[in-house]
Amino acid sequence: SATELETFSTVSSIHCEILVPQGKMIMQDKLEKERNDANNYVEEYVYEMRDKLHGIFEKFVNESDRDALSLKLEDTEVWLYEDGEDQPKQVYIDKLVELKRLGQPIQERYTEFEERPKAFDELGRLLQQYMKIVEAYKTKEEQYDHLDEAEVQKVDRMVNDVMIWMNSKMNQQNKQSLAVEPVVKTTEIQAKAQELFSACNPVVTKPKPKVDLPKEENPSEPNGPVNTQENPEAQPSGTEQVAADSADATEAKPDMDLD
Structure with missing residues (x-):
């Protein structure tokens, strides 16, 4: 009815009036949290980078760059507690990007210093592995005697080329200051x-060709005499033969007169 519709409309309007402010409050809370988080990220970066500049990052930055970044960090810290205390989220994001533009190269040089030896070790391990296999092939070890000679020669050449490359890069890097971009x-x-693995591994892990085992021959015929007669007659047994011989002998004996 019209009355029911009016009542429903009134209730819906009241409900919407309640929900809209709640939705705005939730959105405002979300934006405020994001703004505070952005502020905190800047503050954390300032403190962390300042400590590392005079700690683990010290030898990965030259003096002038360290002084410039230290000054920038100090200015940012002051700004955070003055004009930067209540800024929009994007202002904090831009400030962090500006700081990282100076700090990130230092961070990367430190990370490279930590990870580079591990990468060289892994490459060296691969080289040693393939060198041993090539040597085993040359000395005609049975395990590798099925490999293709031309392919093994390619492996040998590539191993030598990569070894030269690695030694060259290591020597150059050892002469390079840690405060500048690494050589490699x-x-x-x-x-x-x-690249080395992809080229060499298929060659050295090539399986030996399968060898077909000789087929088993049919089992031989049973040993013993073979009767070639199609329908052999039954042979008398030994007892029957003796009885027959005895009968023949009796018949052949001449009659004797008895007085």
């Missing part, structure tokens, strides 16, 4: 190891 990055070393 970990990703390059890993890519070289993958």
